[in-house]
Amino acid sequence: MFSGFMVNAWIVATLVAVVGGAVGFFIVMRGAAFVAHAIPNGSFAGAAGASLLGVSTLLGLGVFSVGGALGIGLLGRRGRRDVATAMALVFMLGLGALFLSFKVEYADSAFSLLFGEVLGVSTSELWPTVGLTVVCLLALATLWRPLLLASVLPESTQGFSPFRIEVAFLLLVALATTMTVPVVGTTLIFSLMIGPPAAARALTTKPGVAIALSTVIAVAISWGAIALSYNTNWPIGFFVGALSASAYTVARLLQSWAQKV
Amino acid sequence: MTTQSHRTRTITTITGSEAVSSVLHAIVEPGFFSSSAVELAAVLGGVVAIVAACVGVFTVIRGQSFAGEALGDIGAAGGSSAYLVGIGPVWGFVGLSLAASAVMELIGVQRARGRDLATGIVLGAGFGLAALFLYLGTLDGSTTGTIPTILFGSIFAISSSNLPIVLGLGGLAIATIVVLYRPLLLASTSPELAAARGVPVRVIGAAYLFAMAVAVALSALTIGAILSTALLVGPAAAALRLTSRPHRAILLAAAIGLACTWLGLLLAWDSYYWPHRGWPVSSFVVALVLMSYLLADLWDRLRERRRSTH
Numbered sequence: 001m002f003s004g005f006m007v008n009a010w011i012v013a014t015l016v017a018v019v020g021g022a023v024g025f026f027i028v029m030r031g032a033a034f035v036a037h038a039i040p041n042g043s044f045a046g047a048a049g050a051s052l053l054g055v056s057t058l059l060g061l062g063v064f065s066v067g068g069a070l071g072i073g074l075l076g077r078r079g080r081r082d083v084a085t086a087m088a089l090v091f092m093l094g095l096g097a098l099f100l101s102f103k104v105e106y107a108d109s110a111f112s113l114l115f116g117e118v119l120g121v122s123t124s125e126l127w128p129t130v131g132l133t134v135v136c137l138l139a140l141a142t143l144w145r146p147l148l149l150a151s152v153l154p155e156s157t158q159g160f161s162p163f164r165i166e167v168a169f170l171l172l173v174a175l176a177t178t179m180t181v182p183v184v185g186t187t188l189i190f191s192l193m194i195g196p197p198a199a200a201r202a203l204t205t206k207p208g209v210a211i212a213l214s215t216v217i218a219v220a221i222s223w224g225a226i227a228l229s230y231n232t233n234w235p236i237g238f239f240v241g242a243l244s245a246s247a248y249t250v251a252r253l254l255q256s257w258a259q260k261v
Numbered sequence: 262m263t264t265q266s267h268r269t270r271t272i273t274t275i276t277g278s279e280a281v282s283s284v285l286h287a288i289v290e291p292g293f294f295s296s297s298a299v300e301l302a303a304v305l306g307g308v309v310a311i312v313a314a315c316v317g318v319f320t321v322i323r324g325q326s327f328a329g330e331a332l333g334d335i336g337a338a339g340g341s342s343a344y345l346v347g348i349g350p351v352w353g354f355v356g357l358s359l360a361a362s363a364v365m366e367l368i369g370v371q372r373a374r375g376r377d378l379a380t381g382i383v384l385g386a387g388f389g390l391a392a393l394f395l396y397l398g399t400l401d402g403s404t405t406g407t408i409p410t411i412l413f414g415s416i417f418a419i420s421s422s423n424l425p426i427v428l429g430l431g432g433l434a435i436a437t438i439v440v441l442y443r444p445l446l447l448a449s450t451s452p453e454l455a456a457a458r459g460v461p462v463r464v465i466g467a468a469y470l471f472a473m474a475v476a477v478a479l480s481a482l483t484i485g486a487i488l489s490t491a492l493l494v495g496p497a498a499a500a501l502r503l504t505s506r507p508h509r510a511i512l513l514a515a516a517i518g519l520a521c522t523w524l525g526l527l528l529a530w531d532s533y534y535w536p537h538r539g540w541p542v543s544s545f546v547v548a549l550v551l552m553s554y555l556l557a558d559l560w561d562r563l564r565e566r567r568r569s570t571h
Contacts, residue, residue, distance in 0.1 A: 028378065031377045031378075032377075033327065033377045033378060033380065033381030033384075034326070034327035034330065034377065034380075034381075036381070037327070037330065037331075037381070037384060038330075078558070079498075079502070079558070080326075080498075082324055082325075082326040082327055083321055083326055083494055083498040083554075085326070085327075086326040086327075086329070086330055086490050086491075086494045086495075087491075087494070087495060087498070087550075089330070089490070090488055090490050090491035090494075090495070090547050090550070091547055091548065091551045093413075093487055093488055093547070094488060094491070094543060094546075094547030094548055094551075095544065097412075097413035097485065097488065097541050097543050097544050097547075098540060098541060098544040100413065100541075101537070101540060101541045187385070187388040187389060187391075187392055190381075190384070190385055190388070191385035191386075191388070191389065194378070194381040194382060194385055195382060195385060198378050198381070198382065234393055234396060235393060235395075235396045237388065237389050237392035237393075238390065238392045238393040238396075239389070240385075240389060241385045241388055241392070244382070244385050244386070245383075245385060245386040245389075248382050
């Protein structure tokens with residue numbers, strides 16, 4: 001379980017969990033779960049398109065996740081954000097269905113993109129992930145104060161326009177998506193960006209503690225999911241989803257127990 | 262194919278009614294109106310589009326697009342489990358969507374942000390289940406091609422035995438909306454006022470969630486589980502840009518949804534003669550839905566600008 005190709009899986013899953021847990025904190029703060037679902041899920045079309053054109057999957061994912069983020073930002077400027085998100089998402093997925101139909105043999109890779117195949121990570125896929133993790137964490141550190149302030153008190157943005165902060169946030173989600181989807185699939189990253197931070201927020205109100213706790217829970221979930229997936233051969237996406245939901249349930253129970261005591 | 266001979270015939274003998282049909286054939290590839298598969302797809306797709314659009318108007322007013330999307334994705338787990346158990350996919354879609362809506366209702370908090378999280382958690386768990394069932398389905402071996410069918414739909418391949426089920430469930434969803442129309446509208450636009458007037462807001466909300474689960478499940482059957490939100494939210498959002506009156510918006514949304522579905526069917530039929538023959542219906546429907554939303558948005562914006570200059 002810890003030898004050969006599995007080493008890559010452990011490293012990548014840890015990196016993905018760290019990014020997912022950290023970025024997810026802001027997703028939960030901003031109530032942007034739909035966006036966190038839409039950008040990774042829609043970007044799958046980019047991977048399908050890239051495979052059709054014969055270019056790098058990472059490039060396709062990058063173009064579609066950034067395009068999706070900007071589309072949601074622009075469409076959401078007027079009218080409801082959830083409608084804008086839904087429209088951007090289904091349009092990207094519709095394109096994905098089209099690309100998929102052009103290439104019949106692609107159906108199996110569609111499954112691994114949607115639901116993840118972390119056990120098959122090669123060393124050449126490892127380095128882009130490491131690089132993007134560093135970029136993602138640096139971006140998060142830079143945006144920390146304005147993003148936190150805008151998420152807690154949307155009114156006092158201290159000279160930053162809310163639209164620019166929203167777009168910066170969406171691009172951060174897009175970046176996290178691009179690095180994680182090719183290795184772990186869209187389901188897994190969504191669960192990691194929602195479950196752990198939601199659990200952490202139920203346990204503490206301090207932002208610094210919450211983001212650290214969220215990262216720790218995310219790493220624990222992804223390690224547990226790898227071990228379970230390795231032993232049962234069931235898709236890792238299932239275990240991440242189930243463990244995330246369990247973590248949130250336990251945190252909520254602890255929260256209500258603490259309130260009673 | 263007989264198409265070639267058909268075409269040359271229409272070109273050589275253009276007289277009177279033949280001229281009309283040759284113009285038609287330039288837009289509609291031959292056989293569209295005589296195919297029974299198209300007929301069934303048009304009826305099924307039309308019914309589903311109308312149901313989804315009517316239910317969808319309240320989805321947009323209530324800001325529940327994410328819940329709709331989540332129910333559709335969880336329907337993917339339902340569709341794949343139906344293949345595993347060996348029942349019709351429509352029952353899988355409906356069954357799991359209804360179960361998921363019940364869980365959402367149980368853990369859902371009344372605040373919008375809490376609802377967002379509750380939906381997200383259920384969606385994550387549901388998508389995980391979909392992964393498991395689809396994986397178990399691929400182990401089965403006999404189900405080649407079911408993954409794209411469940412995820413992206415294949416309206417031309419639905420068997421006619423589904424028609425009574427679709428009509429029944431669609432009728433149920435519409436009936437729910439019609440019966441609850443006034444209290445639902447009040448509870449959606451101003452919950453406080455509705456509560457003050459003695460409207461059971463929570464019960465109405467739960468009933469609506471179930472109607473939405475049915476509409477999404479039907480939509481998943483025709484255009485696929487992960488695209489089902491397009492028919493639910495798109496036409497309704499476009500209609501609400503064009504008019505602010507709810508009953509007018511419902512009629513308009515149904516018309517837009519129907520037009521997008523039928524035009525999508527037509528284009529997909531035509532695409533048999535395009536490169537990469539046979540483009541998926543769902544892609545056309547989704548693209549048309551997005552286009553109608555953008556056009557409605559543009560129209561609304563122009564109208565606003567005209568009003569502000571006067």
